[in-house]
Amino acid sequence: MKLNKTSWIVFVLIIAVTSHGLYAQAVHEITLNVDTKNPDPAKACFFEAGKATTVLNNSSPGTFTIFAQVGDNIIWKGVSSTEPNTSVNIAAIKYISGPRIFSSDLIKGSESVKATIIRGGKSPYKYQLQFSVGSNTSMYTIEPKIQIGEQ
Numbered sequence: 619m620k621l622n623k624t625s626w627i628v629f630v631l632i633i634a635v636t637s638h639g640l641y642a643q644a645v646h647e648i649t650l651n652v653d654t655k656n657p658d659p660a661k662a663c664f665f666e667a668g669k670a671t672t673v674l675n676n677s678s679p680g681t682f683t684i685f686a687q688v689g690d691n692i693i694w695k696g697v698s699s700t701e702p703n704t705s706v707n708i709a710a711i712k713y714i715s716g717p718r719i720f721s722s723d724l725i726k727g728s729e730s731v732k733a734t735i736i737r738g739g740k741s742p743y744k745y746q747l748q749f750s751v752g753s754n755t756s757m758y759t760i761e762p763k764i765q766i767g768e769q
Contacts, residue, residue: 646671646684646692650760652706654698654751659706660758663699674765682762688719688738692764695730696749705729709748709757716743719766738766 647668656662665682667673672685686692696706708731713723717739725733742763749758 643689643691644670644687646686646690648684648692648694650679650694650696650706650708650747650749651699652696652749652751653700654704654706655700658758659749659751660760663760665762675763679760679762682760683742683765684763685765685767686735687766688735690735691732692735693730693732694727694747698751704752707750709750710746712746712748714744714746714761716741716763717766719743719764735764735766740767 645668648671649666651664651666652659653662660679663679665676665679667676667684674683674685675681684692694708694711696708698704698706707729708727710727711720711725711731711733713720717737719735719737719739720733721736725731742765744761744763747760747762749760750756751758
């Protein structure tokens with residue numbers, strides 16, 4: 619009878635460990651909408667998040683904060699809110715402060731950037747989103763946040 623109990627416990631543990639990894643793998647699509655006609659695009663923009671994303675603060679681009687969990691993927695992309703044919707390129711996501719939730723402090727991109735959260739922390743992850751507009755080589759920055767944890 620001990621063998622059956624031991625087998626049952628091992629079976630339950632295997633199921634628990636395997637299903638845990640499936641739980642938190644959401645995809646968060648973050649879109650930076652930029653007024654590309656404005657001379658200072660970093661001051662004329664706003665964020666939008668996909669339906670699967672909980673936004674904790676969206677009062678300004680600098681305070682924009684989303685909630686995510688370890689294992690989640692985040693995709694940042696940019697669009698022009700005023701000129702549909704003008705591209706907004708997300709050049710990089712750069713670590714500023716908080717827990718180091720990604721595998722690198724600098725994640726480079728071009729049209730968009732994708733990263734997977736590999737660890738959590740109690741304080742928000744603050745990062746610098748660097749972007750350019752059209753063929754202009756000037757870089758603009760915004761400093762939003764990501765809060766990691768359980769809801």
